Amino acid sequence: MHAWPASEVPALPGQGRDLRIHDTATGGLVILDPGPVARIYVCGITPYDATHIGHAATYNAFDLVQRVWLDTKRQVHYVQNVTDVDDPLLERAQRDGIDWAALADQETALFREDMTALRMLPPRQYIGAVEAIPGIVPLVERLRDMGAAYELEGDVYFSVESDPHFGKVSGLDAAAMRLLSAERGGDPDRPGKKNPLDPMLWMAAREGEPSWDGGSLGRGRPGWHIECVAIALDHLGMGFDIQGGGSDLAFPHHEMGASHAQALTGEFPMAKAYVHAGMVALDGEKMSKSKGNLVFVSKLRRDGVDPAAIRLALLSHHYRADWEWTDQVLQDAVTRLGRWRAAVSRPDGPPAEALVEEIREALANDLDAPAALTAVDRWTARQEQHGGTDEGAPGVVSRAVDALLGVAL
Template identity: 65%
Template sequence: MRSWPAPQVPSLTDGGFAVPAHRLRLHDTGTGTLSPTSPGETAGMYVCGITPYDATHLGHANTYLAFDLVNRVWRDLGHRVHYVQNATDVDDPLLERARQTGVDWRELAEREIELFREDMTALRVLPPDQYVGAVEAIPLIIEMIEKLRAKDATYEVEGDVYFPVAADPSFGSVSGLGRAAMMPLFAERGGDPGREGKRDPLDALIWMAQRPGEPGWDSPFGRGRPGWHVECSAISIEHLGMAFDVEGGGSDLAFPHHEMGASHAQVATGEHPHARAYVHAGMVGLDGEKMSKSRGNLVFVSKLRRAGTDPMAIRLALLAHHYRSDWEWTQSDLDEARARLARWREAVQAPAAPPAGALVDEVRGHLARDLDAPAALAAVDRWAAQTGTDPSAPAQARTLIDALLGIDL
């Protein structure tokens, strides 16, 4: 699947600033601790993508901007970044929306994926090296299910294939949740805990036998289509292997999606861990509830852009909130971001400004501590409010803001 064009990312080291000596520390959901990432020459990151049955809303954008910061900070630290993202281009919500609207499910998926590409391009999100759809990954998924089956880690219920969570002794370590907390979330987030014939209510569907009127693909376990969690396991292992540095997504993916995906991967390969850290972005709300397609309480990036909103103001409005926080979108978020953008643009167009060295150190330090973008934005605000005599500082600040915050001034 085609990704989207990459923005040019300037280098702070080319501008005379040394590579920082610190490491990026991120909050790992499973342990609940802030831990340093320890990539080798290449850092590996997998971020779960959209189910393309509607346009990109600000909750999506908030998540992908968080991991764009991870990408940018690692690059500034001298790492190459191998970034992989999927798109779930066949799944129940997509098929249901296609039936409701009378549109072919493939046409709907491609239309919304293209709009997602346009939104990510406008927001200057660095693209994945591999952008992989579930449909194109079906051979990989079948191969993974066969590995699980060879290890007696599958069973069937009326033609559907399930993964027994008991096959993974570490099940629960990704989300840090106990069974009592898992059960309602599993039912709420696409699971089927009440299905008769399952060995454990939490066992996950990995291959669904073809239903009338729905798409299907041939496999050794019958014609059908993949479950959701196994999709990301197969794609991530194919392109990143095991024990890559970060798997990310919204906080609603910690369980069951990332928990199940890790178990699938670990049992299939016999290796541990699937990812070294699981990092999750908070939820963006509107009108008192989480912004989601199912609720319909959405603010779309594309709609804001069509109304003439500068994408850099959208990006700044999102970065003004810490990536792990849950917060509610209001018009004031956008108004404040527009005013901030204007102040910053004025500051970098001045003939001189205060020296930028301290600002570079401060922004780098804030982002290295669990992506504290609000503190980084406040540091730029303080710099922009001062006057100075260094003629090189405006250009250096512009480079910093572009390279690490992704804001084109």
């Protein structure tokens, strides 16, 4: 599966700072020093309703991570998946009377278009669950053969008790886990499971649903968590720098994935930091496919909204915050974009070197994009009020905002 084209990232003078970022597993900031190649895995979409603002906010956060690392002169090895077969996708395809694979292709193509318009840097590998099945099957067989998985009526489940570190990603107790498991795709009440929290690794073929050859597992399809584990281990290996996604993935997805990988390899941890973006609401409720209260990037673009304004709207909220999308949020972003573009269109302006360092410091401090925007606002206000004599300043600001914030002025 191919990703989307990369926008050019302008080179800036000097060098960025190492990233300090909030790690869900420890509950505090960690300083990441990845070495010459930073490794990040971000969980992708299930392609049946792309791309809503909640998606965009999540991928914007991890785009900032890439930009901070690139500014430190590192390379970035970024991997993202597409869950192109799963129950919600099959249910939507059946509801709409469309082939499930065609629906997945259609929505994935739309996602690529939106990511390109928003100037999100693409992953080096963009892997669908279906194409990953040949790598998933051997992992499930290994877990079964080593006693970390078991069969139940043809399905294969992972035993969470096989990983002594289970629970260390989310930090939740068993009761909270059980509630979230039921809400987020698990089946804690299924009779015969060794532990209600045990997640499915391989679902035996069901009538009327797609299935693949699973070798000794029989025909079926993979569970949600093992999909990402197989892709991450194949392309990044254990101990990569960041496992990322929305905050609703901390449990069960990232918790289970970490345990799968740790049981398979005997190593801990799967990732050095688990980083989660906040949820976006609309009309007082979390924006979600199940509620149908979605604002789509593609619809905004069709309505003539500049993608740079959409990106500024996302950047105006801290990535870990839960926030609400409103018409005012978008209008404020449109106004800000207009002011910034007018400011950098002048032939000279106030010196900009200190501004570049302010943006760098803000982003290195747990991706504090709102602080970075405020710094650019201050420079813009000086330009509007007094102008300046530095002929290179507007160009420096334009390149810094592009390179570090992904906003083309």
